[in-house]
Amino acid sequence: MSGASHRISGAGRFSQAKTARFSFDGQSYAGIEGDTLASALLANGVHLVGRSFKYHRPRGILSAGAEEPNALVEIRRDAARKTPNVRATVQELYDGLEAQSQNRWPSLSFDVGAVNDIASPMFSAGFYYKTFMWPKAAWKSLYEPKIRAAAGLGVSPDQPDPDHYSSRYAHCDVLVLGGGAAGIAAALAAAETGVRVILADEQAEFGGSLRFESGAKIDGQDGFAWAQAAVAKLTAMDNVRVLPRTTAFGYYAQNFVGLVERVSDHLKAPGHDLARERLWQVRAKRVVLASGAIERHMVFADNDRPGIMLAGAARTYLNHYGVAVGRNVGVYTANDSAYAAAIDLKKAGVNVAAIVDLRDNPTGPVIDEARALGIEVNFGRAVIRAGGKLRVSSMTVQPKNGGGERTIPVDAILMSAGWTPSVHLFSQSRGKVAFNDETKRFVPGTYAQDCVSVGACNGTDGLSATVDEAYAAGAKAARDAGAKTAKGTKPKVDASESWSRGMLGAAPGAGPDTTVKAFVDFQNDVTAKDIRQAVHEGMRSIEHVKRFTTNGMATDQGKTSNMHGLAIAAEMLGKPIPEVGLTTFRAPYTPVTFGAIVSHARGPLFDPTRKTAIHPWAEAQGAVFEDVGQWKRAWYFPKAGEDMHAAVDRECVAVRKTAGLFDASTLGKIEVVGPDAAKFMELLYTNPWEKLEPGRCRYGIMLREDGFIYDDGVVGRLAPDRFHVTTTTGGAPRVMNHMEDYLQTEFPHLNVWLTSITEQWAVIAVQGPKSRDIIAPLVEGIDMSDEALPHMSVREGKICGVPTRLFRMSFTGERGFEVNVPADYGQAVWEALWAEGQKHGAAAYGTEAMHVLRAEKGYIIVGQDTDGTVTPNDAGLDWAVGKKKTDFVGIRGMARPDLVAKGRKQLVGLKTKDPKVVLEEGAQIVEDPKQAIPMKMIGHVTSSYWSENCGRSIALALVAGGRDRIGETLYVPMPNGVIEVEVTGMVFFDETGGRLNG
Amino acid sequence: MLLIRCPYCEEERPELEFRNAGEAHIARSANMAGESDDDFEKFFFIRSNPKGIIYERWRHMHGCARFFNAVRDTVTDRFVMTYKAGEPKPSKLPGVGK
């Protein structure tokens, strides 16, 4: 038990608890285990905990729960574990906790930024929109960084998050969200039937408002004690999972609910085996919403002074934590519930200076009891202003219709404008709220999902009615989810409190005729005046008012402010509240860490990494890798002292001089098999296939129905009913999907099977004049002569004793082969070929050299030289379209007027006038570089390289009417000057193609 | 996350096993090459994009890999029914009043 100044002996539920030391802004304090950071600060008389977002006004603790807009602090565990914007009202205290205030400089009590408060007319609603619109360029470089620095809400951690997070999927019959009296009663009713139940509550302890409702008695016990016993019973049941410290933040389609469990943020030294947070993704047959209600503050001048808080919160601090929030408190209310706070505090020995009640002549037992205790009660009066700066020091009271003022010294003001049902999750479930005109509140109206709201979130008043409703709803949810029997008994409410009604909007003294700062939204510093100004400037819908003022747009999502803001706007517009409408509630209900959402999916687990069978060899050789989709591909193989340029030049020259080995395993491969395989190929590719002899290959082009190139690759016919199709590396999955789609839905009459074989075969390209000499010694059962195995043919046989599909084909323009072997043998066969290659001076080459070599020959890469708007004709590939065919995917799209029009962009070659200049890929091309800006751009560079084999730079480009421009000079304007280029054909090396058999 | 019943697996499975594949019941012409520009435009570009009941294709990508058809309400995202590819557009929908 600590000797903190405001801890009341005998009060609260932690009188036996151990002391927990903590620090706030470097100052050391004592709290007790069971405290929140907020209750521990209040126990030490500390109200001032932060500065506000825009005006840097001193702020205290408003609430005792998740709705807290003010008391946001940074919690530090070590250099990497610095969590900003932690609500002090939610953070549980542990021994050694270190907290810092935010948004102040140089100190909390003296903050330079508070000058914004004096200059506040500048910062009124819509200020950012109006002031920083011009000049546009200044936004990014000048205004935004300054504003962000000045108006921060905490500081982001600057090191990687060292904690780990976990993630669970769960299914249940009945999911109960909220563990107050309603949620517990519903969970009991459902659990007693034997169905699977999950009960979750955001607090460390179950009980909800029973934490402070000292007048509640259930089954003969104090309400809170009953809650603990009931939850203990539920926890012991096999069919029930009880989740404290777990917030349901999102309600998605078909009763799919996202919850985040705070696993170890409350522990002094969480072991590393413990996750920090756990994400629960629960699919429930039925959901019971028991999310309670949130108290609203009173909107009056300077209602944000530290020491001014919600009455229910003050009561929680007293009855649950044993902390008096002041020694001489004032109460300002428009409903009954604040009286109970005054009564409890008075009984605990705190002086209650006065109760100021806006209502004219309210009657009831709490009012009588307050009077009987000797508390001064004033009706029909308003608090028109609060005194004090770093802590409230007085409240000034005036009859609500005007008259003489009276200032009463206080050190805290407890306020209550009434309670707002928490319909956030209901609204997220796409249910429609309805406005109850009598009680002036939005309650669940039309349901969109299999859920039910019970208790305060349903607008049900009184503990007895709440428990009845919740117990019946829990039992019904269980029955609807399939329960057969029920054998429980409903909890009996022996005594309860009742408080309803209240007021919405600004109180007297903060009306339209005033210029006072009466805060509606504390976190975003929005006043009643700002809301009125938004309406005055033409905002009509509440969604516009919200965006113009930012009311309700902070991380607290306006839990305390939305209804006040709406009422003020409605009053200004002269419309009833439901006509102005409520803003939509969106997930998350409270902020969720990225860690909880990402869970294990970070670092190497963020995305799968695909590696070829030959990857370890390339790694051992010192290859530099590049990412191609999920694949790691060897980019180039630098020798000692070589940069990329030198390595690529050497690799390119070696291929054309002797030979090169290239790992082509990532190429997509699909086997098309069946009696109708050729018919299917005819429909999916532009080329003719029926007459392709088994053992021969063809370069195929695949279009989409719109006539544009979708993919390409070499296809080998292994047998009349079997094709080995290759695709681009990145295109493999979508090509497979495209083929399956047509086979299953458009051409289901064709008897064909499709199998992805990308991972089954490792592919080793051996290219160059010596390629046959390298391969031949290792091959069995295949005649390697040009007569038996001409260019564009395929044979099955053995290499190094393992099966191979040996393709004679070339993506370099040299004599070339692609050796397919089962992936398990990929590296062994590569090493055998490498050993042979060494006898001939062969080099390993990577993807960069592959790109250069193919460009020297004008072979396109789909996705680089094409962009989804290029037809076969545009790419100079008309020869690959079967002229006699009557159907294939894309045949009609290709004939659309625009696609056959003159002047389309066509692929051509470009040679710079200065052969040393290498163009930039993506650079724009113009006819006349002297024309005015913006120039008419007639095309762009798609591929560009230094070609050591050609001794100059080479490029491919898409140019309007390109083939008719061959020989013309065009221009590429760049920041450092205009580059002159000549339009050429696409083949830069060995135009006759003789080297294919060289 | 939606729950979708695969008519081939005859099981309700989570959405992440599936891929949407656009509007259903748009038949490819048997005489594709002979289609007029207008007919091709209707076939390839024009989609109904209704507020309410939509007939669409889905693929049970990470399950049986079959394409099938579904009836979904675009307002609530609720699946009214699913049926196999090639089956006719249902004339009556369960639980949808007019």
Ligand SMILES: [Zn+2]
């Ligand atoms: Zn399936």
